[in-house]
Each structure stands twice: as C-alpha cells, then as structure tokens.
Amino acid sequence: xxxxxxxxxxxxxxxxxxxxxxxxxxxxxxxxxxxxxxxxxxxxxxxxxxxxxxxxxxxxxxxxxxxxxxxxxxxxxxxxxxxxxxxxxxxxxxxxxxxxxxxxxxxxxxxxxxxxxxxxxxxxxxxxxxxxxxxxxxxxxxxxxxxxxxxxxxxxxxxxxxxxxxxxxxxxxxxxxxxxxxxxxxxxxxxxxxxxxxxxxxxxxxxxxxxxx
Numbered sequence: 001x002x003x004x005x006x007x008x009x010x011x012x013x014x015x016x017x018x019x020x021x022x023x024x025x026x027x028x029x030x031x032x033x034x035x036x037x038x039x040x041x042x043x044x045x046x047x048x049x050x051x052x053x054x055x056x057x058x059x060x061x062x063x064x065x066x067x068x069x070x071x072x073x074x075x076x077x078x079x080x081x082x083x084x085x086x087x088x089x090x091x092x093x094x095x096x097x098x099x100x101x102x103x104x105x106x107x108x109x110x111x112x113x114x115x116x117x118x119x120x121x122x123x124x125x126x127x128x129x130x131x132x133x134x135x136x137x138x139x140x141x142x143x144x145x146x147x148x149x150x151x152x153x154x155x156x157x158x159x160x161x162x163x164x165x166x167x168x169x170x171x172x173x174x175x176x177x178x179x180x181x182x183x184x185x186x187x188x189x190x191x192x193x194x195x196x197x198x199x200x201x202x203x204x205x206x207x208x209x210x211x212x213x
Contacts, residue, residue, distance in 0.1 A: 017117050018038040020114065024036065026110050032096070036062065041087050043121055044123075045087055049088070051065055051089070053096070053097060059095075064091040065166065092115055108137060126158070128160075134162075150182055150186055157199065159197045164180050
C-alpha cells in the first residue's frame with residue numbers, strides 16, 4: 001500500500017459528503033453499484049469504525065456492514081459498553097467490486113478522498129480499523145495485522161486501533177471474535193480516559209526506549 005497523504009476535503013457538511021459519495025463516478029465501480037456507502041451513525045461520534053469495502057448485502061442496503069458481520073460488531077459494541085447509535089461506521093471503498101473481489105490499489109486511492117472528508121467532518125477521538133488493508137490505508141503503509149492489532153497508534157492526533165474484520169469471525173477465524181471484543185474494550189478505555197491515547201502510548205514507548213540507552 002503506497003503512502004497516502006490526506007486530501008483537503010471538498011465538503012463541509014454531512015449532506016455535501018453524502019451527495020458527493022452518491023454522485024461519484026470517479027471509477028468503474030460506480031457503474032455496477034446499487035447503493036454506495038455514505039457512512040451511518042452520528043456525525044459527531046467519538047468513535048469511528050472503518051471497514052474496507054461493501055459486499056452484496058452492504059451494496060443492497062448502502063451500509064458499511066450488514067448481516068452476520070454487523071451482528072458480530074454490535075455484539076462487541078454491547079460488551080464494550082457502546083450503543084450502536086453513538087458510533088459511526090463507514091468504509092474505505094464506497095462501491096461493491098464485481099464478484100466481491102478485493103479492491104485494487106487504484107480503486108482505494110480514488111475513493112480515499114471521501115474517507116478524508118468524512119474523517120474531517122466527524123473528527124473522532126478514536127478510529128477502529130477493521131482488517132489489515134484498512135489499517136494500511138489509514139496508516140499510509142503496510143503492516144501485518146498480527147503486529148498491531150489492539151495497539152494504540154497515533155495518526156495525525158487521532159488514536160487508531162487496528163483489529164480483525166468481523167467477516168473473519170463469520171469465516172471461522174479462531175482468534176477474530178476475541179480480538180474484536182478486546183480491541184473495542186481498548187477503544188472504550190481510551191474514550192473514558194482510563195487508558196492513554198495513541199499519542200501518549202507513542203510518547204511512553206519513546207521514553208522507555210530512551211531509558212535503555
């Protein structure tokens with residue numbers, strides 16, 4: 001995943017953002033979609049959960065997650081003390097690729113302007129990235145999910161917490177459900193002030209490393 005620089009958002013309101021996504025025809029994915037993902041949940045949410053790409057059920061409903069994966073996420077929300085209506089859920093790529101294939105690098109790059117605009121509008125304190133590729137997009141570099149899942153990272157002043165995608169739970173990945181629940185508990189603790197932010201975690205690590213020399 002190439003390094004991505006955030007774009008200057010061209011929208012200033014949620015309505016403008018939704019219109020820009022619904023009218024977007026910047027890549028060929030727009031030709032086959034039913035409903036693009038504009039994001040759902042409050043625009044002032046302190047927690048933003050970001051998935052990668054809509055599949056068939058998401059395309060039909062215009063939501064970032066639907067069906068089994070949405071149920072998995074809501075169960076984890078409940079365990080961590082989040083009400084679904086206080087969290088915003090969105091997606092990196094807004095239109096479903098044919099046959100539910102993975103999005104290409106060009107499709108991701110074309111669509112990230114919408115994500116940058118939504119991040120600017122919501123201004124969340126914590127972002128939870130679902131899956132390795134979503135994490136790479138938000139970090140601007142590729143990193144194995146096993147190395148960073150559950151960690152508090154700092155991305156331009158926002159705490160980023162990578163975790164598994166709920167699809168992994170549906171597919172039977174053994175550690176996925178436990179990891180998602182654990183990592184949403186971390187997000188809750190950061191928001192409640194019981195755990196440091198990504199910036200604080202980075203500062204603490206730097207101090208520990210300096211003390212070893």
